[in-house]
Amino acid sequence: MKVAVTVTSLPPVTPPVTPPVTPPVDKPVTFGDIVSHWAKAQIEELATKKIIFGKTSELFAPEDNLTRAEFAVLISRALELETKAYEGKFNDVSANMEWAYPGIEAAARAGIIFGQTDGGFDPNAEITREELATIIIRAIKYDDATLLNGLPTSVQFKDAKSISTFAKESVAQAVALEIVFGKRNNTFEPQAKATRAEAAVMLQRALKKLGEL
Numbered sequence: 001m002k003v004a005v006t007v008t009s010l011p012p013v014t015p016p017v018t019p020p021v022t023p024p025v026d027k028p029v030t031f032g033d034i035v036s037h038w039a040k041a042q043i044e045e046l047a048t049k050k051i052i053f054g055k056t057s058e059l060f061a062p063e064d065n066l067t068r069a070e071f072a073v074l075i076s077r078a079l080e081l082e083t084k085a086y087e088g089k090f091n092d093v094s095a096n097m098e099w100a101y102p103g104i105e106a107a108a109r110a111g112i113i114f115g116q117t118d119g120g121f122d123p124n125a126e127i128t129r130e131e132l133a134t135i136i137i138r139a140i141k142y143d144d145a146t147l148l149n150g151l152p153t154s155v156q157f158k159d160a161k162s163i164s165t166f167a168k169e170s171v172a173q174a175v176a177l178e179i180v181f182g183k184r185n186n187t188f189e190p191q192a193k194a195t196r197a198e199a200a201v202m203l204q205r206a207l208k209k210l211g212e213l
Contacts, residue, residue, distance in 0.1 A: 031060035062197035069123035073103030090121035130167035130190035
């Protein structure tokens with residue numbers, strides 16, 4: 001005798017709904033001493049991305065100068081360069097400089113910074129505008145050298161002859177990319193000490209060109 005078999009259809013399985021993941025939004029960072037400063041927007045953008053920090057949580061000190069060590073650390077952080085244990089690349093950058101040597105040595109390995117003829121780095125020297133432009137351009141070359149193709153190698157500033165030989169091409173390229181501009185009366189002031197605000201603005205513009213911001 002045949003037995004009738006009743007097949008019961010199961011309801012379709014509905015996959016669980018996974019709510020979309022909302023990327024975290026960085027909390028805006030600002031400082032009390034940049035409220036009306038010309039570099040306010042660039043400083044805030046880098047500070048919010050934790051690329052640059054203030055002297056305190058309240059003060060950025062935009063007109064203070066910064067050292068070669070400070071900018072080497074800043075450029076290494078911005079490019080997320082790999083840091084390693086102390087290697088002793090420069091005779092005046094010791095393992096005791098724990099805040100600085102990882103960034104300095106990382107930038108050196110990437111060919112973004114170089115030392116002096118005596119084997120030192122001169123980490124505490126205040127960085128100049130031409131040094132700043134040179135390091136920025138080396139950072140661009142490290143990340144995307146195609147951005148430098150076909151750029152001019154000289155500038156028309158009144159004080160162009162005072163730009164050091166090592167920096168002439170980099171200054172010209174930085175100007176062409178609109179990363180840096182001249183000062184009053186069509187001068188560049190290459191040996192002038194760079195301020196924290198100038199460094200922030202040039203770095204922010206470079207990272208924009210690289211698509212990192």
